[in-house]
Amino acid sequence: MFRDRQEAGEKLGQELLASAVRDPVVLALPRGGVPVAAAVARALDAPLDVLIVRKVGAPGNRELAVAAIVDGDPPDVVVNREIVEAYSLSDEELAALVKNERPELDRRRTIYRGNARPRSLAGKTVIVVDDGVATGTTMKVALRAIRRREPLQVIVAIPVAPPDVLASLEQEADRVVCLSRPGRFMALSYHYISFPQLTDKEVTDALERAAEERKARHPRK
Template identity: 45%
Template sequence: MPWNRPAREGFRTAETVRLPYTDRSEAGRVLAERIVPMGLRDAVVLALPRGGVPVGYEIARRLDRPLDVLVTRKIGYPPQPELGVGAIAEGGAPVFDADLLGRLGLREADLEATVAAERAELDRRVEVYRRGRPLPETAGRPVIIVDDGLATGGTARAAVRAMRERGPSRLVLAVPVGAAETVAALEPEVDDLVVPAAPWDFRAVGQWYQDFEQLTDDDVIAWLDRAARDRGTG
């Protein structure tokens, strides 16, 4: 089920998307085709690293806009760190899954050490990726937040809430594929939600890509440098 929804106006369906995507670059080109008609002048394109950066590159290139990152970190359940109980984005407060915390018998205060460690890693990645540059100015401008997919949506929720605090004129979340329940849950958080495919049979983002290699910090920097060179600024 493909969705391209302006919030509070009802779903608009787009043509069927062939899955799996070849790779993140193809997925980014598919997203760009849906974003161009939205007429987002002077948009800020912010990709969630690492996987969202190749996707965001294609959108920024098509819109002829700079590409930057919005760094996020998952907050894991300490005995089982791969289980995300929340997330944090640069410039924002931690966002927790209250229902999951309740089922695990945890309070937010119990995770202070975990949050501190993830914030330190977030700060490290900001320095590595942006090399001292601040986030682009977003107040009064359209902002497009890009990732390679939505599973539970924790990091995307933290990202859009952090960005909402910065006063964009229009906040868009664009992902090539997302779990249908997660997409529906995130719709109230943004002004526009662009998701070409939202299957119900969703186990992991990687199942919807033929090539879903894990990216490194060096890969992120290479994509950002490539985007800057394309615009003659790098």
């Protein structure tokens, strides 16, 4: 059990530091992944950015993802072909569903990143961080989008996840670093002493602190 997200991130950072990661960029999945990723980035002295993923729900069942939009320049659309075929969606119908979700993706980008462009991932070791993984769906979508951006290597770094989900993530990433792999996995909150829901302001404050700390360490960058 972790004390809080910061402690989880510090432990992940030490684990990654021991493996001499080459030219890392840390990407957080907001909201909960941001304080974990901030601690990882601090340990590795690496830049921190967010990767925003917006689910595109099926008609009449918004919880079932037919696709997902991953923020980028331009955004990536990762399609769940099995669900699209199950709903007999045409390309036009799918495009309309994606279009309906773009405003929310843009809103979140504006909140978390402002006018800053997404960081280039080409040739970098990309470390994707969340505060834990229950089903792995969002993480898989993120990894598939990142692959299109020509990274050197993709690493998943998470404090806790069930073994079967980790096995599926290992098929998507070059490496998975997970500190706790309980056979009986419950909700993420059971694995933390303190696990509050984060606000958008708490996320942006954490991102700003990380940027200021890195600038202080590297004033010429």
